[in-house]
Amino acid sequence: MPSVSDTYIENRQRVQPTHTNNYEAAHGGNIVKWMDEIGAMSAMRHAGETCVTARINELDFERPIPQGDTCIVEAYAYAAGRTSVKVRLRAFREQPRTGDREQTTDSYFVFVAVDEQNKPTPVPELTVDSERCQRLRQAALEHDPEE
Template sequence: MDAKTVKESRTIKAKLVLPSDTNNRGTIFGGNVMAYIDEVAAITAMRHSRCSVVTASIDSVDFITPANEGDSVCLEASIASVGRTSMEIFVKVISENLYTGERKLTTTAFTTFVALDENGNPHPVPALIPETEEEKRLIENAAERKRMREERRKHNSNFVKDLKIDKNI
């Protein structure tokens, strides 16, 4: 399996922020942004692996500035790192006032997807070839993000074990 560059699977999606996408403050619902992130990240993972994929985690979603009704939002997703069968995807969302041209970073997110074969089993993915400084920096910091993910999963697992869930409810 040949390694691939980040640009081979990069995915860009633009959306117009319509009134039905907004809350009572006239800014985009965070849940809509999260759905867009999951979709564009999944496409990126499928482009890289050329397999079916499932979302394993959405590690962080940071809402930095609001996108307003009438703005466009542009989502750019790229592979940040790969494991044997998993791919970490970095997504940045830029909003643009279409009348003034002002652009601002609205949201960033890290998601992880697992590639699956035709039987639903984890499938190996190609290695990654970074080319830009941003791509190299994302790969350099991948081990720390993975450590934090594993720590969070362990904490959450322990928390869930302590919950007293009645199976008869």
């Protein structure tokens, strides 16, 4: 059975002029798209199946990501239902020359595993088998709007 750590993914995207709004910061829609893509990959690592977005719970944009900075998206599964996988997603801005990082966005997505006919399919239990898994899961549960 997959563990929380097995589902952890971190991805980087340099914020280019085509990703920005009138204020020379990453457009919120681009950030959500990047989060959705990485979140689905995390859910698929857990489910071993294709996963589709079912719900976005709370999406808090705390600060902008300026053009030229790097958007880092962190995702990991922290809970599983019969056919669903809950994924914690956070985005950060990182200055490419210094590596200084600060959180910009926080959210919780729910994905559903589907089979070849796009019908919901069962997912395995999610294991919490290390101290790191416990820390990640606890951090997600403390802020999950559904818990």
